Amino acid sequence: MKAMLVLEDGTFFEGTSFTGHGEIGGEVIFNTGMTGYQEILTDPSYLGQIVCMTYPHIGNYGINDEDIESGKIHVSAFVVKECVKTPSNWRATQSLPDYLKENNILGIEGIDTRALTRHIRIHGAMRAIISTKDLNVENLKQKAKSLPPMQGQALAYKVSCNKPYIFNNKPHEVDLKNFKWPKNRIRLVVLDFGIKWSILRLLKKYEFEPLIVPATTSYEEINSLQPDAIFLSNGPGDPEPLTEVIQTVKKLSENYPLAGICLGHQILGLALGGKCFKLKFGHHALNHPVKDLATNKIEISSQNHGFCVDISELDFLQATHINLNDNTLEGFKHKTKPIIAVQHHPEAGPGPHDCQTFFAHFKKMVKKHIKG
Numbered sequence: 001m002k003a004m005l006v007l008e009d010g011t012f013f014e015g016t017s018f019t020g021h022g023e024i025g026g027e028v029i030f031n032t033g034m035t036g037y038q039e040i041l042t043d044p045s046y047l048g049q050i051v052c053m054t055y056p057h058i059g060n061y062g063i064n065d066e067d068i069e070s071g072k073i074h075v076s077a078f079v080v081k082e083c084v085k086t087p088s089n090w091r092a093t094q095s096l097p098d099y100l101k102e103n104n105i106l107g108i109e110g111i112d113t114r115a116l117t118r119h120i121r122i123h124g125a126m127r128a129i130i131s132t133k134d135l136n137v138e139n140l141k142q143k144a145k146s147l148p149p150m151q152g153q154a155l156a157y158k159v160s161c162n163k164p165y166i167f168n169n170k171p172h173e174v175d176l177k178n179f180k181w182p183k184n185r186i187r188l189v190v191l192d193f194g195i196k197w198s199i200l201r202l203l204k205k206y207e208f209e210p211l212i213v214p215a216t217t218s219y220e221e222i223n224s225l226q227p228d229a230i231f232l233s234n235g236p237g238d239p240e241p242l243t244e245v246i247q248t249v250k251k252l253s254e255n256y257p258l259a260g261i262c263l264g265h266q267i268l269g270l271a272l273g274g275k276c277f278k279l280k281f282g283h284h285a286l287n288h289p290v291k292d293l294a295t296n297k298i299e300i301s302s303q304n305h306g307f308c309v310d311i312s313e314l315d316f317l318q319a320t321h322i323n324l325n326d327n328t329l330e331g332f333k334h335k336t337k338p339i340i341a342v343q344h345h346p347e348a349g350p351g352p353h354d355c356q357t358f359f360a361h362f363k364k365m366v367k368k369h370i371k372g
């Protein structure tokens with residue numbers, strides 16, 4: 001079934017749908033990972049985005065029950081060069097096309113994904129429409145132009161949980177009136193902007209007991225839970241319009257040890273007085289070199305962001321990591337308070353594990369603070 005992908009500047013790519021009819025829009029981004037498509041599809045940070053994989057052969061190990069990062073698929077559509085319909089892997093329970101079809105997500109193949117990627121790298125991030133119903137380039141270009149730009153969209157509210165929950169391989173809702181923290185664990189309130197399950201698994205591995213609460217939970221409600229520390233999750237969209245959250249985090253930063261990943265890093269940066277800007281094209285990959293400025297060691301990191309923060313004018317903050325591809329900020333800490341954050345993904349779901357020391361560092365920082 002013929003499908004057309006049209007960018008807002010009128011550039012178009014022809015392909016075929018492997019999931020049936022559909023029409024959908026979103027910001028088109030490219031991910032250069034060779035594997036990890038199931039984690040990418042289910043990562044809530046991809047809400048509102050059409051994901052194009054640069055690796056030419058996607059789907060070869062199928063879909064399994066363990067690699068999901070949330071309860072559903074969040075990407076708007078999935079674009080590949082060639083989709084493998086008959087997977088071969090001992091864990092596979094389903095094929096990629098069946099998985100997308102079951103979840104009503106449009107998947108297209110036969111696209112020159114490298115040409116599309118080069119176009120975005122040269123001309124910057126763009127909105128796009130994919131359609132099997134309307135193949136008229138001019139129509140689709142107009143539709144793409146009328147989509148809301150990513151900048152200004154408070155998408156985190158759309159994927160945040162509605163009720164607090166704890167996590168035991170999947171979410172279990174809790175009634176806060178009867179909630180009791182377990183003994184001998186670090187009490188961690190997690191502000192949920194669309195958290196990935198691999199982050200929760202790692203927090204638990206590092207002795208934290210995460211209590212995940214909706215993004216709009218107030219400072220007073222969080223305070224009444226008497227946590228030892230706060231964690232700010234990853235999530236989709238622009239951090240800047242999340243004004244209510246930014247105000248809450250500002251208050252939290254005065255009284256609690258804090259850590260943030262990706263959108264959490266950006267929200268923390270804004271709450272502390274930094275600025276935010278959109279990158280020309282996002283970082284979506286499993287192989288970005290990040291330099292730890294304390295040790296001068298280079299870590300190969302997993303990345304997924306389109307925005308970036310600038311804290312250079314805040315002398316009470318210190319940059320801890322930078323990206324060696326484009327010198328953008330990859331992490332910072334407060335010079336006197338127990339506050340750390342990273343822009344990349346130390347949980348590496350998917351990706352290399354070089355940056356996992358972040359969780360050990362967070363644990364050490366909170367334990368030190370508890371001891372006083």
Ligand SMILES: NC(=O)CC[C@H](N)C(=O)O
Nearest residue numbers: 234235237262263306307
């Ligand atoms: N993975 C994330 O948390 C993404 C953060 C933010 N939505 C960005 O695109 O920059």
